[in-house]
Amino acid sequence: MTASAAQTSPRKRTGNGAARRIDADEIGLDGLIGHAGYAVRRFQIWIFQDFIKTLREVDIRPTQYSVLTVIGANPGLSQMAVAKRLGIERARLVHLLDSLEERKLLKRVKSKSDRRSHALHLTAQGETALAGFKRLAAEHERHIEEKIGKANRERLLQILAGFT
Amino acid sequence: MTASAAQTSPRKRTGNGAARRIDADEIGLDGLIGHAGYAVRRFQIWIFQDFIKTLREVDIRPTQYSVLTVIGANPGLSQMAVAKRLGIERARLVHLLDSLEERKLLKRVKSKSDRRSHALHLTAQGETALAGFKRLAAEHERHIEEKIGKANRERLLQILAGFT
DNA sequence: TATTGTTATACTCTATAACTATA
DNA sequence: TATAGTTATAGAGTATAACAATA
Numbered sequence: 001m002t003a004s005a006a007q008t009s010p011r012k013r014t015g016n017g018a019a020r021r022i023d024a025d026e027i028g029l030d031g032l033i034g035h036a037g038y039a040v041r042r043f044q045i046w047i048f049q050d051f052i053k054t055l056r057e058v059d060i061r062p063t064q065y066s067v068l069t070v071i072g073a074n075p076g077l078s079q080m081a082v083a084k085r086l087g088i089e090r091a092r093l094v095h096l097l098d099s100l101e102e103r104k105l106l107k108r109v110k111s112k113s114d115r116r117s118h119a120l121h122l123t124a125q126g127e128t129a130l131a132g133f134k135r136l137a138a139e140h141e142r143h144i145e146e147k148i149g150k151a152n153r154e155r156l157l158q159i160l161a162g163f164t
Numbered sequence: 165m166t167a168s169a170a171q172t173s174p175r176k177r178t179g180n181g182a183a184r185r186i187d188a189d190e191i192g193l194d195g196l197i198g199h200a201g202y203a204v205r206r207f208q209i210w211i212f213q214d215f216i217k218t219l220r221e222v223d224i225r226p227t228q229y230s231v232l233t234v235i236g237a238n239p240g241l242s243q244m245a246v247a248k249r250l251g252i253e254r255a256r257l258v259h260l261l262d263s264l265e266e267r268k269l270l271k272r273v274k275s276k277s278d279r280r281s282h283a284l285h286l287t288a289q290g291e292t293a294l295a296g297f298k299r300l301a302a303e304h305e306r307h308i309e310e311k312i313g314k315a316n317r318e319r320l321l322q323i324l325a326g327f328t
Numbered sequence: 329t330a331t332t333g334t335t336a337t338a339c340t341c342t343a344t345a346a347c348t349a350t351a
Numbered sequence: 352t353a354t355a356g357t358t359a360t361a362g363a364g365t366a367t368a369a370c371a372a373t374a
Contacts, residue, residue: 013183014205025243027234027237027249028234028237028238029233029234029237029249029328030233030234030236030237030238031233031236031237031298031354032230032233032234032323032328033299033328034305035305036211036305036308036317036321037208037211037212037215037226037304037308038226038230038322038328039320039321039324039325039327039328040208040211040320041206041208041212042208042251042324042327042328043202043204043324043327044204044205045210045251046199046327047201047204047205048201048205051201056231061340062201062202062205063340063341066196066202069181069193069194069195069196070191070192070193070194070196072194072237073192073193073194074191074192074194077173077191078355079355079356080354080355081191082191084189085309087206088341088342089268089341089342089344090340090355090356090357091341091343091344091345091357091358091359092340092341092342093356093357094356094357094358096295106355109354113370114350114351114354114355115349115350116348116349116350116351116354116355116356117350117354117355117356118290118355118356119172128187128276134195137195140201141198141199141200144200144201144246147326148323148324148326152323153200153342154205155319155323156200156203156320156323156363157198157200157203157314157347158182159312159319159320160203160204160206160207160312161203162311162312163194163203163206164193164202164203164206225363227363227364238342242332242333243332243333244331244332244333252364252365253335253364253365253366253367254332254334255334255335255365255366255367255368256363256364256366257333257367258333258335272333278331278332278373278374279332279333279372279373280331280333280372280373280374281332281333281343281373282332282333324362328341328345
């Protein structure tokens with residue numbers, strides 16, 4: 001990690017030293033270089049944008065995908081359990097589930113053992129749809145591989161395994 | 165950082181098999197494991213929370229820090245240039261600058277060469293304050309090292325260097 | 329015509345608090 | 352009492368569109 005991030009780009013000579021237009025790639029980041037948080041944030045934005053674009057045809061966003069995947073793998077989970085596992089506020093999960101339920105991808109079933117809670121299940125339609133979402137998500141992962149390299153993606157997953 | 169994040173927790177025996185309470189760390193993520201986006205997003209949330217906590221005493225958030233750092237390293241930048249460089253919407257930057265200007269950390273100076281634009285500068289007070297913010301930010305980076313290891317943090321920065 | 333800074337609107341997400349029905 | 356789900360609200364943050372001043 002060196003101190004300067006400035007990629008060289010052709011200097012524009014305008015004849016007016018003071019007013020020269022400065023391109024974004026000429027601007028130094030100074031202390032921001034070497035900040036893991038900044039790099040991770042920019043990378044995360046890139047990843048989400050690619051995910052959203054790749055799954056646009058099915059109108060599924062990253063959080064919706066994570067909710068469906070976890071319920072698919074653990075049928076009968078309560079809303080609290082899903083919220084805790086994914087780090088989503090339970091108040092926010094209510095709305096996420098509302099929209100997924102309206103789209104007939106999952107259903108809330110009254111729990112018999114604890115009548116306060118709902119058991120969450122994918123519908124048959126939801127199971128089928130999720131399989132399609134997963135194929136598109138795999139395509140998205142390949143985009144990441146193309147961007148940073150297969151080995152780097154693997155290494156990244158190893159480094160961050162503790163945060164899942 | 166091992167492959168499994170599950171901390172073992174005492175199983176709760178209720179005598180009611182069907183209704184047993186499921187702890188968050190018992191829930192499988194299925195397809196989410198192996199998704200770079202999910203791991204990166206969780207990591208990014210952890211980093212931002214630690215940054216906000218570490219710089220709470222000076223009331224500076226990650227985006228504010230990045231704006232001050234870039235202006236400090238490139239005095240006289242226009243709002244458009246800062247917005248482009250950091251990937252912030254120019255409409256959003258207006259409000260960010262408003263609050264930083266109210267706090268006397270920076271000032272907008274009318275550009276003489278292009279009277280549409282403002283040249284951004286730190287105030288003397290802003291320079292001094294930024295030095296303190298940088299010390300706290302460095303402390304935050306050490307937290308990351310403690311969390312994932314020094315070598316892994318370095319490797320991460322290398323992998324993501326292209327996104328800054 | 330195009331660009332800079334600004335204002336405004338809508339939608340996503342986070343963070344809380346409070347309410348209800350249960351436990 | 353405490354918990355699960357819900358509703359509501361406020362503040363970030365993102366995404367747009369439109370406007371005035373200026374290029």
